[in-house]
Amino acid sequence: xxxxxxxxxxxxxxxxxxxxxxxxxxxxxxxxxxxxxxxxxxxxxxxxxxxxxxxxxxxxxxxxxxxxxxxxxxxxxxxxxxxxxxxxxxxxxxxxxxxxxxxxxxxxxxxxxxxxxxxxxxxxxxxxxxxxxxxxxxxxxxxxxxxxxxxxxxxxxxxx
Amino acid sequence: xxxxxxxxxxxxxxxxxxxxxxxxxxxxxxxxxxxxxxxxxxxxxxxxxxxxxxxxxxxxxxxxxxxxxxxxxxxxxxxxxxxxxxxxxxxxxxxxxxxxxxxxxxxxxxxxxxxxxxxxxxxxxxxxxxxxxxxxxxxxxxxxxxxxxxxxxxxxxxxxxxxxxxxxxxxxxxxxxxxxxxxxxxxxxxxxxxxxxxxxxxxxxxxxxxxxxxxxxxxxxxxxxxxxxxxxxxxxxxxxxxxxxxxxxxxxxxxxxxxxxxxxxxxxxxxxxxxxxxxxxxxxxxxxxxxxxxxxxxxxxxxxxxxxxxxxxxxxxxxxxxxxxxxxxxxxxxxxxxxxxxxxxxxxxxxxxxxxxxxxxxxxxxxxxxxxxxxxxxxxxxxxxxxxxxxxxxxxxxxxxxxxxxx
Numbered sequence: 001x002x003x004x005x006x007x008x009x010x011x012x013x014x015x016x017x018x019x020x021x022x023x024x025x026x027x028x029x030x031x032x033x034x035x036x037x038x039x040x041x042x043x044x045x046x047x048x049x050x051x052x053x054x055x056x057x058x059x060x061x062x063x064x065x066x067x068x069x070x071x072x073x074x075x076x077x078x079x080x081x082x083x084x085x086x087x088x089x090x091x092x093x094x095x096x097x098x099x100x101x102x103x104x105x106x107x108x109x110x111x112x113x114x115x116x117x118x119x120x121x122x123x124x125x126x127x128x129x130x131x132x133x134x135x136x137x138x139x140x141x142x143x144x145x146x147x148x149x150x151x152x153x154x155x156x157x158x159x160x
Numbered sequence: 161x162x163x164x165x166x167x168x169x170x171x172x173x174x175x176x177x178x179x180x181x182x183x184x185x186x187x188x189x190x191x192x193x194x195x196x197x198x199x200x201x202x203x204x205x206x207x208x209x210x211x212x213x214x215x216x217x218x219x220x221x222x223x224x225x226x227x228x229x230x231x232x233x234x235x236x237x238x239x240x241x242x243x244x245x246x247x248x249x250x251x252x253x254x255x256x257x258x259x260x261x262x263x264x265x266x267x268x269x270x271x272x273x274x275x276x277x278x279x280x281x282x283x284x285x286x287x288x289x290x291x292x293x294x295x296x297x298x299x300x301x302x303x304x305x306x307x308x309x310x311x312x313x314x315x316x317x318x319x320x321x322x323x324x325x326x327x328x329x330x331x332x333x334x335x336x337x338x339x340x341x342x343x344x345x346x347x348x349x350x351x352x353x354x355x356x357x358x359x360x361x362x363x364x365x366x367x368x369x370x371x372x373x374x375x376x377x378x379x380x381x382x383x384x385x386x387x388x389x390x391x392x393x394x395x396x397x398x399x400x401x402x403x404x405x406x407x408x409x410x411x412x413x414x415x416x417x418x419x420x421x422x423x424x425x426x427x428x429x430x431x432x433x434x435x436x437x438x439x440x441x442x443x444x445x446x447x448x449x450x451x452x453x454x455x456x457x458x459x460x461x462x463x464x465x466x467x468x469x470x471x472x473x474x475x476x477x478x479x480x481x482x483x484x485x486x487x488x489x490x491x492x493x494x495x496x497x498x499x500x501x502x503x504x505x506x507x508x509x510x511x512x513x514x515x516x517x518x519x520x521x522x523x524x525x526x527x528x529x530x531x532x533x534x535x536x537x538x539x540x541x542x543x544x545x546x547x548x549x550x551x552x553x554x555x556x557x558x559x560x561x562x563x564x565x566x567x
Contacts, residue, residue, distance in 0.1 A: 016183040021175040030181070038184050043273060045186060101170040120168040121175065135308055136326065148163050 008048045011057075012041050019065060025117045026069045028106035040065045062122065063132045066114055070133075104154040112147035119144055246536065246555050246562045265300050281318035283339045296321055298339045311358015311370060316424035320345070322368050324358030334359060334370055336396055346396035360391075363425040367442055368394040369404070391429065395446045404429070404440070404448040421531055422461035428454060455484065462486075462535045467556035469494070469537055481539060483556045494559040497552050500541040538564065 019040060024033035043064055044051055054060040105113060111133075118129045119140075126144075130137045263274035263286055277285040277294070285296040285305075294305040298318075305323060311334075312323040322336045334348040350372060361369040375388035391404040419428045425442045437454045439461050454461070460469040465486055472480035472493075481502050484491040496502055530538050535557040541550060554561035 012186060013183065017180045020180045021178050024178050025171055025175055034181060034184065038186065041183075041186050046271070101166060102174050105167070105170065116167055117171060120164065121171040148167070151167065152163055 007052075008045050012045070015061065016041070019061070022062070022065055022117070022121070023069065025121055026066070026110075026114060028113075036065065036068050040068050043068070059128075059132075062118075066118070066132050070110055070114060101151065101155070104151050107154075108147055108150060112143055112150070115140055115143045116147050246553050246560075248553070248562050248565045265297065268300070270300075270302075278312055278314050280314040280316065283314050283318040283321060285312050285314070285321070285323075294323075296323075296337075296339075298342075301342065303342055309358070311360060313359040313362040313368070313420075314339075315362040315364050315366070317364040319364070320362055320366050322359040322362050322370075324350070324370065334368065334394065336362075336366070336368060348394050348396070348401065361420045361427055361442075363442055365425070365444060366396055367425070367444075367446060368396070369427065369442060370394060393442060393446045393448070398446070400446055402446050419459070422463060422465050426451075426461060426465070428458060428461065452486070460531050460537055462537065462556050463531055463533050464535055467535055469539075469556060481554075483559045492559050494539075494554055494556070495561060496539075496541045497561050497563050499544055500550070500552065500563070501544055502539060502541055 016037065019037045020033055023036040023040070024030065027033045027036055040061065044061055051057055051060055105116065108116070114133065115129060118124045118132060119126075124132070126137045126140045129140045133140065263270045263272070263284075265284070272288045274286045274288055277287055279285070282299045283296070285294065287294050294309055294312075295302050296305060296312075297303065305325065308326045310324045310326075312321070314321050319339055320336060321339050322334060324332060324334050326332050332350045334350055335344055336346045336348075337344050345366070348368075350370075359368050359370045363369075370392055371389050372392045373389045392401055393404055394401045420426070421428045422439065423441065427440050427442065428437050429440055436456060437458050439451045439454050441449045441451055443449055451465075454468055455470050457471045458468050459471050461467070462469070467483050468486055470482045470484060470491065472482050481494040481496075482491045483494055494502075532538060532553070535555055536553055537556060538551045538553050539561065541552045541561070541563070543550075551564045552561040553564050
């Protein structure tokens with residue numbers, strides 16, 4: 001085993017739990033999360049020399065993880081159709097709704113969920129999210145807005 | 161607590177409570193990981209690549225003397241009853257799709273996980289999924305295309321490549337490059353092009369046909385889309401743009417209004433889902449010459465403009481494809497290779513799905529068939545015994561097909 005292999009193995013072992021958690025937030029289920037995290041690490045290993053040259057290894061790997069997630073899923077046409085009409089925002093939900101929000105997050109279209117995870121779990125600014133996703137900051141902003149509006153509406157209906 | 165705070169807290173709660181399994185082996189190649197890409201897309205990509213390569217074969221064959229009567233069947237070539245030959249092999253020296261996620265150029269694998277978007281002779285465009293990057297190349301010489309893109313077309317002579325891109329300020333531009341030098345030949349700023357726009361066809365003369373979004377919108381995911389678009393033609397040498405004589409498209413046929421077909425300046429277009437398709441030629445001065453109305457479900461015109469390929473109605477897993485003379489006449493069934501069948505139709509998705517490229521979500525609109533020279537077309541077929549999908553080359557003058565052998 002070469003030094004580079006050792007370095008990667010050490011990195012992978014350390015990064016696995018965080019990668020898995022991120023993948024779970026994106027995919028919403030364990031089987032997909034494991035696939036996504038595993039495939040990401042396989043790609044990281046394949047490009048390890050290039051990854052090490054990145055300004056931020058974590059940022060690069062996050063970008064790869066997000067790409068694996070978005071490119072490995074078929075379009076969620078049904079859920080998209082259900083959400084074609086942008087819902088009217090309702091007032092903010094009460095605090096005791098924590099715990100019931102996750103199923104609604106899982107039901108969002110992939111891109112909306114990815115933006116929410118990057119924005120509210122990774123705490124990335126819009127510009128960096130745009131870089132990760134390869135879209136404009138304006139698109140990130142509107143996507144987050146619609147995702148939150150969808151969640152508000154879903155919660156409003158559940159507790160109406 | 162605001163919804164933003166609630167989401168933040170919920171995501172952290174969930175992440176913190178996830179039972180993280182042991183890290184699996186990383187020795188497996190990505191192909192062994194469960195893939196959710198539709199087989200059809202992968203197959204279509206294979207088909208597109210092999211089709212492009214096959215064109216090289218055919219061009220080479222044009223310059224080579226035709227054996228008058230080979231004593232034995234030539235390996236790699238199937239003789240049709242009418243005496244024509246249908247090449248089975250893809251050539252060396254071109255881009256070869258070597259399996260899911262791989263790309264080979266001149267016989268050498270290119271590192272990374274790739275999804276090929278388009279290919280014509282030695283010129284290719286592919287998406288590097290590892291990094292979310294779009295690249296184009298001529299042989300092994302490759303170039304990265306920066307920024308969100310939509311629409312990509314390679315001219316039939318492989319000398320030009322065009323794509324649409326959006327810069328950081330949100331400005332939309334169509335870029336035209338010379339594939340030999342890699343230099344940009346011209347660019348066209350397009351106001352309100354929108355994500356669904358971009359080049360759909362590029363003639364060997366360098367004329368670009370592109371979709372111009374005139375009513376940008378966003379979908380439920382917040383991604384750019386379009387509620388109304390029209391086809392326009394751009395003549396870079398003359399600095400002219402003009403509309404094609406088709407009414408503006410409804411959104412449900414956006415990105416699917418036009419399919420390059422027939423000669424190198426021929427397209428099949430329709431203005432809405434319910435419309436009967438028409439065959440047009442783009443003239444050298446950028447006008448659209450309507451040549452003929454085509455049958456319903458017409459998907460291709462042969463390069464010699466003698467035949468129209470029509471996708472039939474599917475019955476279960478069986479999907480007949482048919483051919484009729486260009487000017488009308490008796491329709492005949494195209495016979496797939498023995499043991500193979502044409503695949504179940506997703507007609508609305510495939511009929512007018514020009515090989516557009518979008519970065520995420522529905523990333524590849526790749527034709528499952530492609531026009532080659534003369535009366536030859538290539539159509540993807542599926543094994544009746546397994547899930548294998550391969551391209552088959554069909555001679556529409558004697559409607560039978562042979563499997564194209566991968567390199």
